[in-house]
Amino acid sequence: MNKIIMLFIAVFISLPVFAQENLEEVKIVKKRKGILKSYTVTGNTTIITSKELLKAACCNLAESFETNPSIDVNFTDALTGTKQIKMLGLTSPYLMITEENVPSVRGASQAYGLSFTPGTWVESIQITKGAGSVVNGYESISGQINTELIKPISDIPFFLNAYGSTDSRFELNTHFNTKISEKWSSSLFLHGNTRVSKNDMNDDGFLDNPLAKQVNVLNRYQYYNEEKGLVSFVNFRYMNDKKQTGELNFDKNRDRGTTNYWGSEINTERLDISTKVGYVFKDMPYQSIGFQNAFNIHDQDSYFGLNQYNIKQSSYYSNLIFNSIISNTMNKFATGLNFTYDKYQEFVNINDYSRIDNSVGAFFEYTYDNDDNFSLILGGRIDNHNRLGTFITPRLHARYNPWExxxxxxxxxxxKRSANIFAENQPLFASSRKFSVLNSDGNIYGLNPEIAWNYGLSFAQKFSLFGRNADVGIDFYRTDFQNQAVVDLYVKPTILGTQQVQFYNLMGKSIANTMQLEFNYELAKHLNLRSAYKYYDVTTDYLAGKYQNPLQAKHRFFGNLEFETHIKEKGQQWKFDYTLNWIGQQQLPITGLNTINNQTPQVSPSYSLMNAQITRTFSSTFEVYIGGENIGNYKQKNAIIGNENPFGSNFDASVIYAPVFGQMYYAGLRFKIK
Incomplete structure (x- = not known):
C-alpha cells in the first residue's frame, strides 16, 4: 500500500482534520504505547489505541475511558448503571461525539448512546480538548471524541471475546472478516450482553443494576483500489437494547402503570446505514475529495414509575469535503458542505414535543505548517438552521515548539447547539420532581439555543529523570456561556412539598474553568506511572444564586500503574494494570425541605475508587484476563432518596455521586484466528 493511499485513508476517512500531520510518527510508537500524544500535531489531541483499551474490560464505549485522565466517568443515576462522561467539567452533550468523523451520540441517544458501541469494535479513540474542527460541525463546545472502528481491510479472520462478572453481566463478541475479492473486504461484528440476576447490595429494596439484554450487529464493507486512489466504506448496523429496573418485587406485566411497586423499562431499537467515498487525484496526490452520508433511526420507548418518556429520532447527515493546497504543502485547506436533518417524535407523559430540525452549512479550514516548530489551523463555517437561525462559527488551533x-x-x-432538555436529563424522570420550563419565546422547548466560547492553553514537555523517560503537561481551559439551557436542581419544592427541576435561559453567568496537571514517568523497565490532578471551577447563576454545578467535584486525582513482563518466543506475557481515582467533594441538590430521614448534606464526602486487571497472554492468539472495579468497596449511602415511598414527594434516584453496587469482579478471554 503506497504512502499516498495510507495518508488518504487516515485523513479523509478516519482522523480529524487537525490531526493529519506526522501520522507516520504515530504509527511508529503505536506498538509500545497505549496512549499517544504527538508533539507535532496542532490540536491538543490524545489517541487511545487498542492496546490501551485492553487494559480494562471496556465492555462499551462509555467504559473505555477509565484509564485516561482527560475524561471523567460518572454514574448518571442509582438505577440504570449507565455511565456518563465529562470533559473540561461539562457533560457529554457539550462534546462532539463522532464515529469515524460522522456524528453519532447526539439528540435522542445522549443518555445511553455511549453504551451502544461495544469496546471490542473500537480500533482507536481520538480525544481533542477545546472546540473541534469546523469540518465536523458547529456543536462542539468542550471537545471532540472520535471513535475509529476496526477496518475490514486490516481485520483478522476471526475474533472471540467472552466476559462475565459478579454482577451477573455476561457478554459475547465475535468478529468475522473475509476478503471478498481483490478490492473488497467485509467484516461482521456480533455482540450480545445480558444481566439476568437481581442485585441489591445496599439493601434499599431497589435493583443496583438493571436486568438487561442487548443484541448489536454491524456489517461493514470496504472497497480499496490503489491504482485509482479510491476508497469507500458501507456500514449496516442494527441494535436492540432492553433494560428493566426498579424495586426488587416489580413485575412489568403486573405492576406497570400502578403504584404497587416502582419500576422502569427502557427499550431502544436503532438502525444505522452509512457510506463513505474518498478519491485521491493521481496527478495531484495532495488533492482529494470525500463524501460521507449517514442515516439512522433511534426509537426509545420508556417509563420511569408513572412518568412516560418516548422519543424517536430519524436523522440524515451528509458531508462533502475537498482537500488541497495553496502554492505548496505548507499551506493546506479543507472546504465543503454539510447537511443535517432530524425528525423528533417526542412525548413526555401526555405532552407532545415533536419537531423537525434541519441545517445546511459551508466550511473552510486553512492549515499552515512549516514542518518544524509552528503550525496553525484557522477555520470558519456559516450555517442556516431552521431554529437556530443563520450564524458563523470560528475556530482556531495553534502549536509552537519553543525548544526540542x-x-x-x-x-x-x-x-452553538440545541439542548434536548428531556433526552439529556432522563435520570430526572426517576424522581418525583415536577418539570417546569420557565421560558416560552424560544424555538426549542420555548428556550433559546446554547452558545458558548471555549479558550485553551496547554504546555507539554518530555525529559529524562534519573535516566528514565518522563513527561509533564499542564493545560488551562475556560468555557464561557453566552446562553445556556440551565437545569436548575437548586429550586425549592412546591407548596405541596414536591421537588422541582426548572429549565430556563441563562440569566447571568455560567463558566467552566479547568486545569489539569499531568506527570508520567517510567519508574522501571516495563513499569510506567501515569498521574494527573484536575481542578474544576464550574459555576452557574441560578435563580437562587451562584452555585457550583451539582455533582461536579472541584478536585480530582488520577493515577495509573502498568507493568508488562518480557514477551517470550511463543508470545507468552503477563500484564498488570492498576488505576486509582480520588474524587473530591461535590455540591448536591437542595433537599433541606424533605422529611428529616430523606435529607442529604450540602456536599458529598470525598472518596477513592480502585480498579485493577491482570492479563495472561498464552500465545499471539489466546489470552485470559481477570479484574476488579471498586476494589475498596465504596458505596454511596442512601443512594435513592425516599426509597421507602417511591411514589411520594421525596423520591429521587438521580442524586448519585458514587457507586451503588460496590465491589465487582470479572473474567474473560480473547481468542483470535490470524
Missing amino acids: QGVLRFSAGRG
Whole structure:
C-alpha cells in the first residue's frame, strides 16, 4: 500500500482534520504505547489505541475511558448503571461525539448512546480538548471524541471475546472478516450482553443494576483500489437494547402503570446505514475529495414509575469535503458542505414535543505548517438552521515548539447547539420532581439555543529523570456561556412539598474553568506511572444564586500503574494494570425541605475508587484476563432518596455521586484466528 493511499485513508476517512500531520510518527510508537500524544500535531489531541483499551474490560464505549485522565466517568443515576462522561467539567452533550468523523451520540441517544458501541469494535479513540474542527460541525463546545472502528481491510479472520462478572453481566463478541475479492473486504461484528440476576447490595429494596439484554450487529464493507486512489466504506448496523429496573418485587406485566411497586423499562431499537467515498487525484496526490452520508433511526420507548418518556429520532447527515493546497504543502485547506436533518417524535407523559430540525452549512479550514516548530489551523463555517437561525462559527488551533521536545498549544472557538432538555436529563424522570420550563419565546422547548466560547492553553514537555523517560503537561481551559439551557436542581419544592427541576435561559453567568496537571514517568523497565490532578471551577447563576454545578467535584486525582513482563518466543506475557481515582467533594441538590430521614448534606464526602486487571497472554492468539472495579468497596449511602415511598414527594434516584453496587469482579478471554 503506497504512502499516498495510507495518508488518504487516515485523513479523509478516519482522523480529524487537525490531526493529519506526522501520522507516520504515530504509527511508529503505536506498538509500545497505549496512549499517544504527538508533539507535532496542532490540536491538543490524545489517541487511545487498542492496546490501551485492553487494559480494562471496556465492555462499551462509555467504559473505555477509565484509564485516561482527560475524561471523567460518572454514574448518571442509582438505577440504570449507565455511565456518563465529562470533559473540561461539562457533560457529554457539550462534546462532539463522532464515529469515524460522522456524528453519532447526539439528540435522542445522549443518555445511553455511549453504551451502544461495544469496546471490542473500537480500533482507536481520538480525544481533542477545546472546540473541534469546523469540518465536523458547529456543536462542539468542550471537545471532540472520535471513535475509529476496526477496518475490514486490516481485520483478522476471526475474533472471540467472552466476559462475565459478579454482577451477573455476561457478554459475547465475535468478529468475522473475509476478503471478498481483490478490492473488497467485509467484516461482521456480533455482540450480545445480558444481566439476568437481581442485585441489591445496599439493601434499599431497589435493583443496583438493571436486568438487561442487548443484541448489536454491524456489517461493514470496504472497497480499496490503489491504482485509482479510491476508497469507500458501507456500514449496516442494527441494535436492540432492553433494560428493566426498579424495586426488587416489580413485575412489568403486573405492576406497570400502578403504584404497587416502582419500576422502569427502557427499550431502544436503532438502525444505522452509512457510506463513505474518498478519491485521491493521481496527478495531484495532495488533492482529494470525500463524501460521507449517514442515516439512522433511534426509537426509545420508556417509563420511569408513572412518568412516560418516548422519543424517536430519524436523522440524515451528509458531508462533502475537498482537500488541497495553496502554492505548496505548507499551506493546506479543507472546504465543503454539510447537511443535517432530524425528525423528533417526542412525548413526555401526555405532552407532545415533536419537531423537525434541519441545517445546511459551508466550511473552510486553512492549515499552515512549516514542518518544524509552528503550525496553525484557522477555520470558519456559516450555517442556516431552521431554529437556530443563520450564524458563523470560528475556530482556531495553534502549536509552537519553543525548544526540542516541548510544545505550547492554544485554541479558541465558538459552539452553538440545541439542548434536548428531556433526552439529556432522563435520570430526572426517576424522581418525583415536577418539570417546569420557565421560558416560552424560544424555538426549542420555548428556550433559546446554547452558545458558548471555549479558550485553551496547554504546555507539554518530555525529559529524562534519573535516566528514565518522563513527561509533564499542564493545560488551562475556560468555557464561557453566552446562553445556556440551565437545569436548575437548586429550586425549592412546591407548596405541596414536591421537588422541582426548572429549565430556563441563562440569566447571568455560567463558566467552566479547568486545569489539569499531568506527570508520567517510567519508574522501571516495563513499569510506567501515569498521574494527573484536575481542578474544576464550574459555576452557574441560578435563580437562587451562584452555585457550583451539582455533582461536579472541584478536585480530582488520577493515577495509573502498568507493568508488562518480557514477551517470550511463543508470545507468552503477563500484564498488570492498576488505576486509582480520588474524587473530591461535590455540591448536591437542595433537599433541606424533605422529611428529616430523606435529607442529604450540602456536599458529598470525598472518596477513592480502585480498579485493577491482570492479563495472561498464552500465545499471539489466546489470552485470559481477570479484574476488579471498586476494589475498596465504596458505596454511596442512601443512594435513592425516599426509597421507602417511591411514589411520594421525596423520591429521587438521580442524586448519585458514587457507586451503588460496590465491589465487582470479572473474567474473560480473547481468542483470535490470524
